[in-house]
Amino acid sequence: MLRIYYVWEWPVRICHWINVISMIMLSVTGFYIGSPFMTAPDTSMYIMGWMRMLHFSFAYLFAVSVAARIVWMFIGNQHASWRAFFPWLTKEGRTAFIKMFRYYTFTGKQISYETGHNPVAATAYLGIFALFIFQIVSGFAMYGQFAPGGFWEGILGGLNVLVGNQWLRLLHHGVMWLLAGFIINHVYSGWLMDVKERNGTMSGIFSGYRFIEPEDL
Amino acid sequence: MKTDLDAVSPPIPEEILQRVEARGINRRDFIKFCTVTTAALALPVSFIPTVAQAIEDKRLPVIWVEYQSCSGDSEAFLRANQPTAGEIILDLLSIEYAEVIMAAAGHQAEEAKRQAMEKYKGQYILIVEGSIPTGAGGGYCTIGGQSAVDDCKMLVQNAAATIAVGSCATFGGLPAAAPNPTSAVSVSSLVPGATIINLPGCPVNATNLTATIVHFMTFGRLPAVDRLGRPKFAYGKRIHDNCERRSHFDAGQYAEAFGDEAQRQGHCLYKLGCKGPETFHNCPTVRYNEGTSWPVMAGHGCIGCSEPGFWDTMSPFYRRLPKVPGFGIEDTADKIGIGLAAATAVAFGVHGVASCFRKGDAMEEDKVVKED
Numbered sequence A: 001m002l003r004i005y006y007v008w009e010w011p012v013r014i015c016h017w018i019n020v021i022s023m024i025m026l027s028v029t030g031f032y033i034g035s036p037f038m039t040a041p042d043t044s045m046y047i048m049g050w051m052r053m054l055h056f057s058f059a060y061l062f063a064v065s066v067a068a069r070i071v072w073m074f075i076g077n078q079h080a081s082w083r084a085f086f087p088w089l090t091k092e093g094r095t096a097f098i099k100m101f102r103y104y105t106f107t108g109k110q111i112s113y114e115t116g117h118n119p120v121a122a123t124a125y126l127g128i129f130a131l132f133i134f135q136i137v138s139g140f141a142m143y144g145q146f147a148p149g150g151f152w153e154g155i156l157g158g159l160n161v162l163v164g165n166q167w168l169r170l171l172h173h174g175v176m177w178l179l180a181g182f183i184i185n186h187v188y189s190g191w192l193m194d195v196k197e198r199n200g201t202m203s204g205i206f207s208g209y210r211f212i213e214p215e216d217l
Numbered sequence B: 001m002k003t004d005l006d007a008v009s010p011p012i013p014e015e016i017l018q019r020v021e022a023r024g025i026n027r028r029d030f031i032k033f034c035t036v037t038t039a040a041l042a043l044p045v046s047f048i049p050t051v052a053q054a055i056e057d058k059r060l061p062v063i064w065v066e067y068q069s070c071s072g073d074s075e076a077f078l079r080a081n082q083p084t085a086g087e088i089i090l091d092l093l094s095i096e097y098a099e100v101i102m103a104a105a106g107h108q109a110e111e112a113k114r115q116a117m118e119k120y121k122g123q124y125i126l127i128v129e130g131s132i133p134t135g136a137g138g139g140y141c142t143i144g145g146q147s148a149v150d151d152c153k154m155l156v157q158n159a160a161a162t163i164a165v166g167s168c169a170t171f172g173g174l175p176a177a178a179p180n181p182t183s184a185v186s187v188s189s190l191v192p193g194a195t196i197i198n199l200p201g202c203p204v205n206a207t208n209l210t211a212t213i214v215h216f217m218t219f220g221r222l223p224a225v226d227r228l229g230r231p232k233f234a235y236g237k238r239i240h241d242n243c244e245r246r247s248h249f250d251a252g253q254y255a256e257a258f259g260d261e262a263q264r265q266g267h268c269l270y271k272l273g274c275k276g277p278e279t280f281h282n283c284p285t286v287r288y289n290e291g292t293s294w295p296v297m298a299g300h301g302c303i304g305c306s307e308p309g310f311w312d313t314m315s316p317f318y319r320r321l322p323k324v325p326g327f328g329i330e331d332t333a334d335k336i337g338i339g340l341a342a343a344t345a346v347a348f349g350v351h352g353v354a355s356c357f358r359k360g361d362a363m364e365e366d367k368v369v370k371e372d
Helices: A010-034 A047-072 A091-104 A119-146 A151-197 A201-207 B014-022 B027-040 B045-057 B072-078 B085-092 B106-119 B148-158 B166-171 B206-219 B246-251 B333-356
Strands: A003-006 A209-212 B060-066 B093-098 B125-129 B161-165 B196-199
Touching (some): A010 A047, A010 A151, A047 A119, A047 B246, A091 A119, A119 A151, A151 B333, B014 B027, B014 B045, B045 B206, B060 B106, B093 B106, B106 B148, B125 B148, B125 B166, B125 B206, B161 B206, B166 B196
Parallel strands (some): B060 B093, B125 B161
Antiparallel strands (some): A003 A209
């Protein structure tokens, strides 16, 4: 008998959608800042000014959202927990990881039956969190350059010296493209699993509920 | 109501001005020099007499050495106009050794350098221009049979303070650019822990060098520095944040090519690869050549010459971002990124099509209800 499980708690869903909106806004405004594709016809306009203002505002929103999600890793349920992102630490996790990996690569027929993240996805999200943190840290390090001696320069300015602000800029730019690749992968995999698992993968991130057959777990 | 506008500089004492005049320096030039230098150091106007007194009553011994350099910094300093270089050299400082301007040559000059070092041990200011090659046992640069490595170490250790001028002496500069064939290093990496201040730039701005020397003469120590050992009065702000073309950047008005209408209108040079947003220097306010101009004012983007990693991370000069390592020179980060995103989309598209034709892998088959 299928049962309805409450899997994704509201903080998880809110953070997810704030991240989506922030990433879209940050990518568009960031791309403009990196290579301005619109030229203002008049000096009284403020296109780059607004782009930067939006970029910095969404950067703060994104940083708060990622920080909140990390805090929730220690408060929330087992699917939100930090442990969910290290599936290969347990024997069952490793077995399920191999099963899922074989399914994705057409070498196996079976999908591992999970209530929360499947182990391959969870591993990818671990990498994504690392990229998020890199973007936040490198972004605020570069942002801090406008005010030497200020807060951001004070805590992250050393990075500009250690890595070099040009490399930081290039990496910040490159990671945006990695995240763009991830979004394609993420939406596709969500859609694929929604079709194949028939457990409400897609609607789950809106409602929080998934449809699970407890006998199959 | 009393405002800052009412603040008047206390006068420089008459006897100082008379002594300066007796030495053949124009009184007006001397007052101008003290005022400009005090302003460059971001000191209040009340410090002008202090500065005047400090530079008037001591002749600071200076040893100026060059290693892997083009003498560009010496040239820039000789073009200093406040007062003329001749006056600085002959009246305010006691230049004991400087290859570009000294009369002595050969072993005689080297002997003079050694004597000056002994005589003014712990008192002289050492100015280093050019990077120091550490490769081949220091053999790439020798002066009078002594390697630059040994010469520099000896002079730095005996100096009261060392001023590294130009990008080569401060960060390695051009000689240290990849693949750095001579293993060139900066003064601060050669002698870590010594009292060294960095004045990068290609060339160093003579006003900043003069102000640093005057700061040392006035207060007996070097000015406050940032993380890279650069004085905050000169390198405390980004070029971009003081740029006269900044309003066009914020508006979104960019020159797309050299000589186009936008460039002639004075629009922002960002899209022509200007490195102003990553370079800390006071070029927009102090400018070069008697305050005449500086690159962005002249219509060319900043090339980031005073930042560490110049030249490697600041080139290509006409692109905003460095070349992606391992890719061709024409590949920008965006081209590679779009390629990556497109490849991902294609790969998952193929995966999707294959998955559509996959049979028998869908779950909960027994629970699917087929309606009529």
